[in-house]
Amino acid sequence: MTPIVFVTGGNRGIGLEIVRGFAKEGCKVLLGCRNEEDGEQAIEDIVGADVQVIEMDLSNDQQVEDTIVRAEAVYGRIDVLVNNAGVMDDADWQDLDVSKIKHSMQVHVNGAFTLIKQLLPGMLERNYGRIINMSSGWGSFHEGMEGPLAYAVSKAALNALTLNLANSIDDDKNVQINSMCPGWVHTRMGGRDAPKSPEEGAETAVWLGLQEEDGPNGKFFRDKTEIEW
Template sequence: MTPIVFVTGGNRGIGQEIVRGYAQEGCKVLLGCRNEEDGEKVKKDIVGADIQIIEMDLSNDQDIVDRIVRAEAVYGRIDVLVNNAGVMDDADWQELRPAKLKRSMQVHVNGPLNLMQTLLPGMIERNYGRIINVSSGWGSFNEGMEGPLAYAVSKAALNALTLKLANGIDSDKNIKINAMCPGWVHTRMGGRDAPRTPEEGAETAIWLGLLDKDGPTGKFFRDKKEISW
């Protein structure tokens, strides 16, 4: 079975390289992005790949459900979900406005939860599914929660969501739900001083989506190695 993969925020940076990586593995990739034109540019760049564009606004919960239900009706199923879309608000605690924190939580937690709630029943019924939540060491308690408040707190919540949902799936089911940290990557969000390429940042997300039945679940990874929450 060739997996059908849905990647949010797939039009640039790490997300674009996640899309490219799965396409190179022979997967059909559904590229999620806010603007269809941005997705089409990526599609043209990855020549010969089976990529379809799903325009989706993660701030609109009903739009998420409608788009995913429609995609599954058209393509039959979605086997792998990569919650990659992200936002960065670098305001400190004194300046952070509630609306900014709410936006970070929507993109990093509420949107991914909505997608997982929509897709997991089908994955469980088919006894196959892989979910990868792109998180960050900045949301790790073990690493000191060093990132900006909105980013760190929302990524920590995404980590908690990953572990909670993974623990809620029967162990005999072939469902793997994991989080990963791409490291400090040279993207628009990461900045020009970041030492890692988007390709390097994408590798673990691709690996987790192609895990075999004996692979891990409910874990946090960086460079394909487990790290502490």
């Protein structure tokens, strides 16, 4: 079976490299992004692969639900979901408006959950599915929750969502839900001083998406190695 993959925030940075990575593995890929033209431009050099662009806005839950219906109709199903889309608000708590926290939670947690809620039932019914949530060490209690408040708290909540949902999966089901940290990556969000390339940041997501039946569930990874929450 050729996996069908849906990647949010797939038009640049790590997301685009995740799209490339799955395409190189022969997967059919749906690239989710806020602007269809940006997505089409991003995939111009991905030659010989089956990649389709899906316009979506994670800030609107109803639109997300409607988009997933359209996305599933393209190939008939979605086997792998990568919740990669993210926002970075680096304001200190003294200067942070509550609306900014709400926006970070909407993109990182609410939007991700809306997608999972739409797709997980089909994965369970078909007895095959992989969900990868793009988190961060900045949202890790083990690493001190050292990131900017809105970003760190929303990523920690995404980790909690990951573990709670993974615990709900019966052991006999071939469905896996995991979080990952890409590390400090040279992207628009990570900045030019970051030591890792987007390609390196994407590797763990592709690796998790192509895990065999006995692969991990309810775990947190960086560089294909399990780390603490």
